[in-house]
Amino acid sequence: MADLQARCLKSIREIPREQWDRLWPPLAEGYDFYRCQEEAGIADFEFFYLGLYAGDQPVLLAPLFTAPFNMGLAMDETWRARLEKLQRYWARFLVFKTLFCGSPTSERNVVGIAEAYRSDPALFAALDRALLDLARLHRVFMVVFKDQVDADAEIFSPLKRLGWFGGDSMDTAILDTPYKTLDEYFTQLGSRTRKELRRKLRQAAGELDVETVADISAVVDDVYRLYKGVHDQGVMSFEVLTPAFFLNFCRHMADNTVFFLYWTKGDAGGGGRRLVGMDFCLHFEDRMLAKYTGMDYSVSRDLNLYFIGLLSNIEWCIRHGKKSCVLGPGSYAVKQQMGARLIPLRTLTKMVNPVVNWFANRFA
Numbered sequence: 001m002a003d004l005q006a007r008c009l010k011s012i013r014e015i016p017r018e019q020w021d022r023l024w025p026p027l028a029e030g031y032d033f034y035r036c037q038e039e040a041g042i043a044d045f046e047f048f049y050l051g052l053y054a055g056d057q058p059v060l061l062a063p064l065f066t067a068p069f070n071m072g073l074a075m076d077e078t079w080r081a082r083l084e085k086l087q088r089y090w091a092r093f094l095v096f097k098t099l100f101c102g103s104p105t106s107e108r109n110v111v112g113i114a115e116a117y118r119s120d121p122a123l124f125a126a127l128d129r130a131l132l133d134l135a136r137l138h139r140v141f142m143v144v145f146k147d148q149v150d151a152d153a154e155i156f157s158p159l160k161r162l163g164w165f166g167g168d169s170m171d172t173a174i175l176d177t178p179y180k181t182l183d184e185y186f187t188q189l190g191s192r193t194r195k196e197l198r199r200k201l202r203q204a205a206g207e208l209d210v211e212t213v214a215d216i217s218a219v220v221d222d223v224y225r226l227y228k229g230v231h232d233q234g235v236m237s238f239e240v241l242t243p244a245f246f247l248n249f250c251r252h253m254a255d256n257t258v259f260f261l262y263w264t265k266g267d268a269g270g271g272g273r274r275l276v277g278m279d280f281c282l283h284f285e286d287r288m289l290a291k292y293t294g295m296d297y298s299v300s301r302d303l304n305l306y307f308i309g310l311l312s313n314i315e316w317c318i319r320h321g322k323k324s325c326v327l328g329p330g331s332y333a334v335k336q337q338m339g340a341r342l343i344p345l346r347t348l349t350k351m352v353n354p355v356v357n358w359f360a361n362r363f364a
Contacts, residue, residue: 003054004052004053004054004059004060004122004123004126005052005053005054006050006051006052006053006126006129006130006133007050007051007052007053008048008049008050008134009048009049009050009051010048010049011038011048011049012031012034012035012038012049013035014049015031015049015051015058015061017031019057019058019061020061020112022114023058023059023060023061023112023113023114024061024110024112025110025112027284027285027286027287028107028108028110029103029106029107029110029282029289032252032253032256033103033106033253033282034047034063034103035248035252036245036248036249036252036253037103037104037105037245037248039244039248040241040242040244040245040248041242041244042104042239042240042241042242042245043240043242044067044068045065045066045067045104045239046065046066046067046138047063047064047065048064048065049061049062049063049064050062050064050101050127050130050131050134052123052126052127052130058112058114059113059114059116059117059123060111060112060113060114060117060123060127061111061112062101062111062112062127063101063102063103063111064099064100064101064134065099065100065102065103065104066097066098066099066100066138066140067097067098067100067104067238067239068095068096068097068098069095069096069097069098069100069144069238070087070094070095070238096140096141096142097138097139097140097141098140098141098142098143098144099131099134099135099138099140099142099143099144100143100144100145100146101131101143101144101145101146102145102146102147104238104239105239105241105245105291106147107147107172107289107326108147108148108149108152108172108345109145109146109147109148109152110152111145111152111156113155118155121158124156124158124159124162125162127159128159128162128163128164128350131143131350132350132352135352136352140352141351141352141353142349142350142351142352143349143350143352144347144348144349145347145348145349146169146347147169147172147345147346147347148169148345148346148347148348149343149344149345149346150344150346153166153346153348156348159348159350160348162350163350163354163357163361164348164349164350165348165349165350165360165361165364166346166347166348166349166364167346167347167348167349167364168344168345168346168347169344169345169346169347170329170330170345171329171332171342171343171344171345172326172327172328172329172342172343172345173326173327173328173329173332173335173336173340173341173342173343174324174325174326174327174340174341174342174343175314175324175325175327175335175338175339175340175341176323176324176339176341177314177317177318177322177323177324177325178323179318180318181318182311182314182315182318185314185318185339186198188339189337189338189339190337193337193338197307197311197338200304200307200308200311201308201311203303203304204303204304204308206265207264207265207303208262208263208264208265208276208303208308209262209263209264209265209273210260210261210262210263210308210312211260211261211262211263212258212259212260212261212316213258213259213261214250214254214255214257214258214259215250215254216246216247216250216259216261216278217247217250219261219275220243220246220247221243222275223243223246223259223261223275223278223280223294224242224243224246224294225294226275226276226277226278226294226295226296227241227246227278227280227292227293227294228294229294229295229296229297230292230293230294230295233297241292246259246280249280249282253282256282256283256284257280257281257282257283258281258282258283258288258316259278259279259280259281260277260278260279260281260309260312260313260316261275261277261278262275262276262277262278262295262303262305262308262309262312263275263276264276264299264303276295276296276299276300276303276305277293277294277295277296277300277303277305277308277309278293278294278295279292279293279294279309279312279313280292280293281313281316283320283322286322286323286324287317287322287323287324287325287326288313288316288317288320288322288324288325288326289326289328290313290325290326290327290328291328293306293309295309306331306334310327310334310335310338313325313327314338327340349364
């Protein structure tokens with residue numbers, strides 16, 4: 001293979017769309033998705049891209065970002081709780097600036113690679129060198145490939161011979177939706193679950209209006225308030241999105257965007273209507289991705305907003321002929337009870353300091 005030249009690209013606008021599309025899987029979150037993310041002004045996150053070029057053509061394109069990473073996110077619940085107590089007094093303890101390959105907001109980590117180079121050791125050697133050069137330039141502690149499905153992790157396994165080590169990320173939940181109606185979906189559930197979900201739907205019908213839109217410009221402040229309400233309840237949260245993040249998808253990916261808005265019913269004169277929940281989703285040819293949710297916790301339990309949101313997503317997928325609904329990480333017991341299956345996600349990591357990396361490899 002020809003010698004590969006590494007280029008750091010500060011914006012996706014520096015990459016011709018046709019070059020990106022030539023390397024990128026067609027149903028993955030692609031060019032416009034990364035543009036929406038990059039231009040959202042997410043605090044403490046710097047986005048850029050690595051290209052490996054043979055002549056003037058890229059044979060690998062990787063989205064990158066730097067961010068402070070709290071090691072508690074990689075721990076089990078017991079050790080995370082212990083670290084949280086320490087961080088009350090020393091906020092930056094075990095928080096390291098990290099270079100990530102991937103995206104903080106995507107379904108999974110995707111790197112575009114030309115088919116002819118996928119088994120070329122020279123490509124992975126060049127990738128290893130380029131990432132470590134960028135890591136030193138940005139003064140980060142470690143480099144992490146985040147959220148790889150097993151097939152992608154296998155492609156990048158040659159990096160393990162260069163000192164990288166694997167780990168587990170949070171699983172993602174996927175619900176297959178090969179049904180013609182919501183009632184048909186219900187028949188696949190256990191009788192107790194089916195009865196409980198039907199009861200919640202009947203209750204919601206009298207208390208909530210569900211609206212689906214591609215543009216939330218008129219209510220963006222309320223949508224963001226609801227998103228922050230959920231975000232701020234999280235443990236050791238990672239990214240903090242901005243209103244611009246949501247608006248960018250309305251502007252640049254309207255054909256792939258759907259917001260579910262949950263309104264309390266108004267009185268007979270139309271007064272008293274209030275936005276109490278939202279789901280932001282992306283949809284592609286065969287599936288929908290549930291990205292972010294928001295809710296008013298003062299009424300969420302009484303209105304069963306979490307379950308109504310899941311059922312609204314599922315019903316939309318069925319109605320629009322989607323094969324699956326990606327429900328994302330967390331709340332696994334509930335999602336499995338509703339028929340979802342868990343897909344493991346993997347990480348690949350290399351510490352910039354070779355001595356630290358030697359020890360990390362042996363304890364990984």
